Amino acid sequence: MAASKQTKLLAKQLFKLSLDNGAVAPDRVAGVLGWVEKHSPRHALALLKTYHRLVATELAKSRALVEHAGPVSDVTLRQIEDAMTRKYRRPVAAVARPNPKLLAGLRVRVGSDVYESSVAGQLAALSAHV
Amino acid sequence: MSNVIEQIEQQIAKLSTKAVKKNTGSIRTIADGVAKIDGLSDVMYNEMIKFPGDAIGIALNLEEDEVGCVVLGDFSQLKEGDEVTTTGKLLSVPVGKGLLGRVVDALGRPVDGKGPVESRETYPVEKIAPGIIVRKSVSQPLFTGIMAIDSMIPIGRGQRELIIGDRGTGKTTICIDTIINQARINKVGLASGDAKFRPVYSIYVAIGQKQSNIARTIAALEAAGALEYTIIVAAPAADNPANQYLAPYSGAAMGEWFMENGLDALIVYDDLSKHAVAYRQISLILKRPSGREAYPGDVFYLHSRLLERAARLDGKGSLTALPIIETLAGDVSAYIPTNVISITDGQIFLETDLFNQGIRPAVSVGLSVSRVGSAAQIKATKQVGGKLKGELAQFRELAAFAQFGSDLDAKTKATLDRGARIVELFKQPQLNPIAIEVQAAVLWALQKNYFDSVEVKNVVAAANSLRDYLTTRKGALLTAVRTKAALDADLEAQLKAAADEWKATFSK
Numbered sequence: 001m002a003a004s005k006q007t008k009l010l011a012k013q014l015f016k017l018s019l020d021n022g023a024v025a026p027d028r029v030a031g032v033l034g035w036v037e038k039h040s041p042r043h044a045l046a047l048l049k050t051y052h053r054l055v056a057t058e059l060a061k062s063r064a065l066v067e068h069a070g071p072v073s074d075v076t077l078r079q080i081e082d083a084m085t086r087k088y089r090r091p092v093a094a095v096a097r098p099n100p101k102l103l104a105g106l107r108v109r110v111g112s113d114v115y116e117s118s119v120a121g122q123l124a125a126l127s128a129h130v
Numbered sequence: 131m132s133n134v135i136e137q138i139e140q141q142i143a144k145l146s147t148k149a150v151k152k153n154t155g156s157i158r159t160i161a162d163g164v165a166k167i168d169g170l171s172d173v174m175y176n177e178m179i180k181f182p183g184d185a186i187g188i189a190l191n192l193e194e195d196e197v198g199c200v201v202l203g204d205f206s207q208l209k210e211g212d213e214v215t216t217t218g219k220l221l222s223v224p225v226g227k228g229l230l231g232r233v234v235d236a237l238g239r240p241v242d243g244k245g246p247v248e249s250r251e252t253y254p255v256e257k258i259a260p261g262i263i264v265r266k267s268v269s270q271p272l273f274t275g276i277m278a279i280d281s282m283i284p285i286g287r288g289q290r291e292l293i294i295g296d297r298g299t300g301k302t303t304i305c306i307d308t309i310i311n312q313a314r315i316n317k318v319g320l321a322s323g324d325a326k327f328r329p330v331y332s333i334y335v336a337i338g339q340k341q342s343n344i345a346r347t348i349a350a351l352e353a354a355g356a357l358e359y360t361i362i363v364a365a366p367a368a369d370n371p372a373n374q375y376l377a378p379y380s381g382a383a384m385g386e387w388f389m390e391n392g393l394d395a396l397i398v399y400d401d402l403s404k405h406a407v408a409y410r411q412i413s414l415i416l417k418r419p420s421g422r423e424a425y426p427g428d429v430f431y432l433h434s435r436l437l438e439r440a441a442r443l444d445g446k447g448s449l450t451a452l453p454i455i456e457t458l459a460g461d462v463s464a465y466i467p468t469n470v471i472s473i474t475d476g477q478i479f480l481e482t483d484l485f486n487q488g489i490r491p492a493v494s495v496g497l498s499v500s501r502v503g504s505a506a507q508i509k510a511t512k513q514v515g516g517k518l519k520g521e522l523a524q525f526r527e528l529a530a531f532a533q534f535g536s537d538l539d540a541k542t543k544a545t546l547d548r549g550a551r552i553v554e555l556f557k558q559p560q561l562n563p564i565a566i567e568v569q570a571a572v573l574w575a576l577q578k579n580y581f582d583s584v585e586v587k588n589v590v591a592a593a594n595s596l597r598d599y600l601t602t603r604k605g606a607l608l609t610a611v612r613t614k615a616a617l618d619a620d621l622e623a624q625l626k627a628a629a630d631e632w633k634a635t636f637s638k
Contacts, residue, residue, distance in 0.1 A: 053168065053195075057168065057169075106149075108149070109154075112154050112168075112169030112171045112172070113171070114151070114153075114215075115151055115152075116150045116151075117149035117150070121150065
């Protein structure tokens with residue numbers, strides 16, 4: 001069921017309460033979940049789904065998901081972390097995830113930004129131009 | 131030397147491993163051609179969005195946590211969770227003379243099976259209208275070939291003239307006649323080798339129409355030899371609302387190319403009522419707040435920004451717009467009609483009653499107006515048609531009054547007789563525009579009382595006979611009227627001689 005306007009508004013308010021210095025704080029999230037469980041507001045399922053989306057979107061902004069086809073060293077991950085932290089002016093933690101479909105190279109995803117440096121990406125770009 | 135090679139190789143290596151940044155999002159919901167997308171943090175308003183399977187969308191709603199996007203084309207393969215990317219480009223369509231004679235969709239892709247469109251340039255679909263400084267006042271005529279319009283409600287190059295009326299009153303026919311007339315004038319003008327001659331290219335935008343109607347229009351233009359000077363942008367009723375919403379803007383972009391390149395163009399939007407309905411549909415699905423008649427608040431801006439793009443530019447060309455609005459039961463005070471009436475520089479109102487009485491084109495002279503006025507008329511038309519509107523208004527007033535009484539004085543009877551003859555004279559079959567010089571000659575004959583002795587029921591036949599006589603036997607005289615564009619004493623004498631000659635043959 002799609003969330004109503006009121007549900008979306010409440011989810012946004014709960015999400016704002018979950019932030020500490022602009023970052024999602026686990027203890028506050030736990031507090032919010034506790035409040036929802038205790039008071040069971042209307043359309044709790046839609047509310048929690050909307051809240052989940054907002055928190056996940058925010059967390060994705062502080063995480064650099066590094067997809068790689070071959071091995072990737074810790075040094076490379078730290079370099080990516082540093083570069084992204086500088087670029088986005090917020091602490092960004094790198095998380096590695098193997099993805100053989102990339103063939104070779106890396107793909108880094110921070111929030112909705114994707115940095116494509118893989119062979120699969122280049123082949124896709126090439127095929128789009130042909 | 132090898133050092134230099136190494137440097138180049140290093141540069142190549144740097145370039146080849148350079149990461150490409152993309153801004154992505156994922157489809158949260160998709161329904162009725164509208165997708166709600168998560169992500170796309172860098173998206174711009176009206177930016178093209180790339181969907182899987184080469185589908186394209188336009189970002190129309192930028193909200194705090196989602197983007198509302200209309201999908202152009204087939205969206206049946208798209209599903210929740212599909213990744214989409216921004217393109218950094220605004221929607222553009224191909225423009226140029228390569229599109230003439232072609233039928234394209236709202237994105238400028240050919241749909242006539244004649245192969246790819248030959249076009250090197252593209253123009254953005256949405257563009258800010260020309261400002262005040264670059265504009266020039268409308269003073270050059272654009273002949274429709276319809277006597278009632280050219281003589282009483284003249285249209286100028288760069289003008290916006292609304293064609294309004296109920297369904298089946300001949301709105302599209304007037305526009306098709308105008309397009310055909312431009313083609314005829316173009317052929318004569320280009321063949322004459324006159325360096326000052328400025329051809330008018332036409333763009334016909336079909337919005338929400340039946341495919342059969344569009345096919346009929348194309349066939350009519352082709353049969354009249356007008357398709358080679360015309361671009362047809364088709365967004366039929368079967369097309370999705372997003373394409374119907376975009377089609378007039380695409381057509382305007384194609385017209386702007388002619389205007390920007392020092393050429394003149396005419397664009398017909400057939401029709402803006404259906405365009406507003408398509409936009410209402412999109413807006414309601416995007417959950418924008420609705421207002422009067424459930425239209426969104428910016429429905430006025432929807433049409434004003436489109437029609438403001440029609441202009442005559444200083445030192446360049448012009449774009450003349452003929453938007454069409456369909457009324458319900460003659461109600462011109464409805465929301466969309468009043469909006470477009472206030473935007474345009476005049477309107478031609480077509481009445482169902484006149485149409486049913488056999489007065490075709492069913493132009494209501496009392497309710498029709500051209501705010502440009504006689505500035506967009508040649509002198510010859512002004513000379514012969516200056517009093518017509520007043521005479522017809524007098525006729526209508528007296529005709530209503532005369533219904534209640536049987537005894538009429540001679541002056542009233544003369545006014546009624548003359549009015550009835552003018553009404554008959556303006557009857558004109560469809561797809562048969564009349565050249566301006568022939569119009570001037572026929573109206574001159576009317577002013578000189580050559581039709582007074584003809585019975586009212588025979589006026590149409592007499593006018594046809596005079597036109598045939600002039601075109602077949604007095605070609606040189608008509609050419610002189612066209613080139614001089616004014617009736618001097620010499621031309622009037624020649625016209626008198628010709629009319630006397632015709633009168634003798636017609637009476638027989």
